Amino acid sequence: MKNLVIVESPAKAKTIEGFLGKDFTVKSSFGHIRDLPSKQLSVDVENNYAPDYVIPKDKENVVKELRKLSKSAETVWLASDEDREGEAISWHLQEALGLTAEKTKRIVFHEITKSAILNAVENPRSINVDLVNAQQARRVLDRLVGYELSPVLWKKVKPNLSAGRVQSVAVRLIVEREREIEDFNAVSSFRVLAYFTVNGTEFRAELSKRFDDLKEAKAFLEKCNGADFSVSDLQKKPAKRTPAAPFTTSTLQQEASRKLGFSVSRTMRVAQDLYEQGKITYMRTDSVNLSDLALNTAKEEIGKLYGEEYSKTRKYSSKSKGAQEAHEAIRPTYMSVQKVDGDAAQKRLYDLIWKRTIASQMADAELERTTVTVGVSTSDLNFTAQGEVIKFDGFLKVYLEGTDDENEEQKGMLPDLSVGQQLKATKIEGIERFSLPPARYTEASLVRKLEELGIGRPSTYAPTISTIIARNYVVKESREGVERKYGYLALVDGAISEEVKTEIAGAEKSKLFPTDIGKVVTDFLVENFGEILNYNFTAQVEKEFDEIAEGQKEWTSMIDSFYKPFHETTVDTEKNSKKATGERLLGVDPDSGRNVYARLGRFGPMVQIGEADNEEKPKFSSLRAGQSMDDVTLEEALDLFKLPREIGEFEGEKLVIGVGKYGPYVRHNKSFVSIGDEDPLSITKETAIELIKQKREEAHKMIINEFQDGEEVIQVKIGRYGPYIAKGRNNYRIPKDVEANSLSLEDCKEIIEKQGDRPKRVSKRAKK
DNA sequence: CAGTGAGCGAGCTTCCGCTTGACTT
Numbered sequence: 001m002k003n004l005v006i007v008e009s010p011a012k013a014k015t016i017e018g019f020l021g022k023d024f025t026v027k028s029s030f031g032h033i034r035d036l037p038s039k040q041l042s043v044d045v046e047n048n049y050a051p052d053y054v055i056p057k058d059k060e061n062v063v064k065e066l067r068k069l070s071k072s073a074e075t076v077w078l079a080s081d082e083d084r085e086g087e088a089i090s091w092h093l094q095e096a097l098g099l100t101a102e103k104t105k106r107i108v109f110h111e112i113t114k115s116a117i118l119n120a121v122e123n124p125r126s127i128n129v130d131l132v133n134a135q136q137a138r139r140v141l142d143r144l145v146g147y148e149l150s151p152v153l154w155k156k157v158k159p160n161l162s163a164g165r166v167q168s169v170a171v172r173l174i175v176e177r178e179r180e181i182e183d184f185n186a187v188s189s190f191r192v193l194a195y196f197t198v199n200g201t202e203f204r205a206e207l208s209k210r211f212d213d214l215k216e217a218k219a220f221l222e223k224c225n226g227a228d229f230s231v232s233d234l235q236k237k238p239a240k241r242t243p244a245a246p247f248t249t250s251t252l253q254q255e256a257s258r259k260l261g262f263s264v265s266r267t268m269r270v271a272q273d274l275y276e277q278g279k280i281t282y283m284r285t286d287s288v289n290l291s292d293l294a295l296n297t298a299k300e301e302i303g304k305l306y307g308e309e310y311s312k313t314r315k316y317s318s319k320s321k322g323a324q325e326a327h328e329a330i331r332p333t334y335m336s337v338q339k340v341d342g343d344a345a346q347k348r349l350y351d352l353i354w355k356r357t358i359a360s361q362m363a364d365a366e367l368e369r370t371t372v373t374v375g376v377s378t379s380d381l382n383f384t385a386q387g388e389v390i391k392f393d394g395f396l397k398v399y400l401e402g403t404d405d406e407n408e409e410q411k412g413m414l415p416d417l418s419v420g421q422q423l424k425a426t427k428i429e430g431i432e433r434f435s436l437p438p439a440r441y442t443e444a445s446l447v448r449k450l451e452e453l454g455i456g457r458p459s460t461y462a463p464t465i466s467t468i469i470a471r472n473y474v475v476k477e478s479r480e481g482v483e484r485k486y487g488y489l490a491l492v493d494g495a496i497s498e499e500v501k502t503e504i505a506g507a508e509k510s511k512l513f514p515t516d517i518g519k520v521v522t523d524f525l526v527e528n529f530g531e532i533l534n535y536n537f538t539a540q541v542e543k544e545f546d547e548i549a550e551g552q553k554e555w556t557s558m559i560d561s562f563y564k565p566f567h568e569t570t571v572d573t574e575k576n577s578k579k580a581t582g583e584r585l586l587g588v589d590p591d592s593g594r595n596v597y598a599r600l601g602r603f604g605p606m607v608q609i610g611e612a613d614n615e616e617k618p619k620f621s622s623l624r625a626g627q628s629m630d631d632v633t634l635e636e637a638l639d640l641f642k643l644p645r646e647i648g649e650f651e652g653e654k655l656v657i658g659v660g661k662y663g664p665y666v667r668h669n670k671s672f673v674s675i676g677d678e679d680p681l682s683i684t685k686e687t688a689i690e691l692i693k694q695k696r697e698e699a700h701k702m703i704i705n706e707f708q709d710g711e712e713v714i715q716v717k718i719g720r721y722g723p724y725i726a727k728g729r730n731n732y733r734i735p736k737d738v739e740a741n742s743l744s745l746e747d748c749k750e751i752i753e754k755q756g757d758r759p760k761r762v763s764k765r766a767k768k
Numbered sequence: 769c770a771g772t773g774a775g776c777g778a779g780c781t782t783c784c785g786c787t788t789g790a791c792t793t
Contacts, residue, residue, distance in 0.1 A: 008786065008787065009786095009787065009788085010787085010788075028787080028788095029786090029787080030786085030787045030788060031785080031786035031787025031788080032785070032786045032787075033786095033787095035785090035786095036783090038782080038783085058788095059787095080786090081786085084785095085785060085786055086786085088785095088786090089786065089787095135785095138784080138785085139783095139784075139785085141783095141784095142783050142784045142785085143782095143783055143784080144783085145783065145784095146782060146783020146784075147782060147783060148782095148783095149782085149783085150781075150782035150783075151781085151782075153782085154780095154781065154782085159780080159781060160780085160781050160782085161781085161782080162781085162782050162783075163782080163783085164782080164783045164784070165783075165784075166783085166784065167783085167784090272788085276788095284786090284787095456784085456785095457784080457785060457786090458785095459784095459785055459786060459787080460784065460785060460786095463784090463785090464784090467783095601772085601773045602772075602773055603771085603772055603773070606772095606773070608773080612773090612774055613774085617774070618773080618774080620772080620773045621773095622771095622772085622773090644770095658770065659770080660769075660770025660771080661769065661770055661771080662769065662770060663770085664770095665769095665770055667770075672769075672770055674770095717793085719793045722793090724793055726793085731793050732793095733792095733793085
């Protein structure tokens with residue numbers, strides 16, 4: 001073999017191999033091939049921060065193969081991405097494969113086109129050690145922060161917690177937003193709207209002033225009664241709209257969330273599928289740049305589909321802070337492919353990417369914006385209305401970026417009007433409106449905020465969200481709003497009516513809420529490790545990484561000046577700070593006269609009666625799902641101690657209501673049945689029995705077939721992942737090509753036999 | 769799988785960024 005080319009992604013390897021011809025073998029490293037082992041710190045803080053890199057288990061085979069191939073190759077071309085991480089990947093490859101400088105060449109390209117790759121091969125260089133060192137600094141800093149902070153949390157808050165440069169700031173954003181919302185006081189005011197009809201077209205105008213209360217609004221409506229309305233001013237102004245830049249990872253996640261309702265991880269999964277099928281370019285990128293080839297084919301396509309006048313070639317440049325620009329923007333591989341085969345999600349996401357990319361290369365939309373002012377004969381106040389007419393649709397023909405602002409109103413067309421024209425108001429309304437608290441984060445808007453702060457990378461946005469949810473710092477939830485009353489006035493046909501209407505306020509769909517744990521951990525970290533929790537921390541260290549990359553700074557001395565004071569703080573905090581429990585005194589238990597607290601315990605949020613250092617031991621109870629340490633009342637806390645309770649007998653066995661790890665339940669003869677939304681304090685015996693019967697029926701429905709095999713029972717059942725065979729405590733997969741309904745006892749035994757002696761399924765508790 | 773929360777102490781947990789599959793009851 002003459003040439004071995006190593007890239008990061010296997011899909012990329014396949015494409016490039018086609019460009020390079022048969023003298024080149026192209027292989028993938030599947031990302032990083034060496035890393036710090038996760039079991040230990042693996043950074044020698046006594047010895048100039050020497051990192052201890054190892055080849056992880058799941059990369060052993062990759063490295064083995066690359067080592068073999070590189071031995072027989074004349075030249076090894078390291079073609080990982082041209083950013084900090086990519087440079088480090090090349091360096092680790094060189095080290096791990098034992099490559100000599102003579103036979104190794106480093107090449108880079110930003111777009112996967114034949115000319116870009118051939119050009120890269122013509123211009124090889126050697127590995128940029130400064131850039132590698134910047135990556136080592138990044139890696140070592142993250143390890144030191146994560147692996148020194150997390151153990152402090154285990155000691156001072158709760159085991160199994162984690163902290164890090166990225167995740168802890170993400171949680172802080174959510175915690176602080178929640179507190180802004182909690183502290184928010186809605187102010188109401190009266191908005192006045194007038195409806196006019198001209199030549200059969202109705203339009204709505206809003207009074208330039210809002211009134212503080214109903215009385216003022218009513219007084220104004222009384223003035224309007226019998227007044228004359230006329231157009232006092234009419235302004236027409238041309239305006240234009242410009243298309244959004246092509247997709248990056250972050251903007252794709254935001255648009256897929258707004259328009260398709262995809263979670264951040266779903267978007268990435270579907271995009272990965274499209275990428276592997278060669279339909280789109282790489283999906284983890286912070287670049288908005290399009291290759292010349294893409295610009296040209298987009299232009300061609302737009303001309304063909306919509307006409308030359310719709311085309312406008314635009315080059316975009318990134319403005320985001322940490323952008324490293326190793327790839328192109330996310331775009332269709334072939335601009336001429338308007339639709340793809342695949343499942344619905346793939347089709348929809350591709351459609352979004354195609355439209356966004358095409359629109360980014362289209363002409364501005366030209367509009368005419370009209371503002372009309374309507375005077376009132378009995379008042380100095382005016383009504384105004386805005387209308388918009390599209391003169392040339394331009395990119396709007398294809399695509400308009402979504403918005404997160406739920407209150408944005410669509411501007412429609414206004415009828416033809418002239419100054420001085422008399423108008424007749426068909427209706428004038430006074431509506432009480434409330435100011436809105438800041439919006440809670442969605443997954444996608446959190447990603448946007450993190451990107452804005454330069455925190456995290458395209459490959460980590462989705463995993464970061466998974467982590468903070470897995471640690472139970474944050475929950476993604478929908479919550480029902482509450483009914484709110486608002487005042488409403490209407491002036492119609494010379495009479496003013498007054499009403500109190502109701503609306504639903506504060507409803508949330510798939511938003512991120514902090515948990516009690518998230519709040520306690522954030523408060524603890526902000527108090528003790530303010531530097532790292534600072535929103536600018538990443539930006540600051542990034543600046544230093546850049547200096548290292550430019551050869552102006554030594555990476556170990558940068559780490560040293562960070563680590564020395566940081567380590568001292570961790571030691572000091574471990575020694576001197578009290579346990580962080582978020583304890584709150586709720587009041588006094590009337591039965592015992594002892595204090596009742598809400599606090600965070602080893603197993604999560606709980607309430608406690610009495611103190612630990614008292615003679616009488618304290619009593620404890622976990623909070624229930626939906627309850628929070630911040631707002632649980634004394635009464636609710638005392639209710640928690642009323643469980644478990646007996647509510648009667650059924651089939652000669654006791655019925656006991658309790659609340660466990662998986663929510664409220666009724667226990668009957670060793671079996672547990674979830675009671676769902678029923679209140680465990682008031683559920684009746686009849687309801688409980690009904691639920692038990694339902695559960696029995698459902699369990700019965702799961703059984704497709706049942707065989708007696710001597711002493712044992714073998715069942716064919718239908719579960720979440722399709723049909724399976726159950727014997728004793730063990731479950732067995734049914735091969736894909738087998739019809740579950742037609743399985744005989746012999747068939748089942750054969751399948752069980754084949755899958756063999758699997759380890760007996762044991763509960764986690766039993767293992768312990 | 770429906771408990772636990774004091775104290776004792778062993779042994780466990782943990783980061784961010786680069787990449788894909790294997791596997792699920």
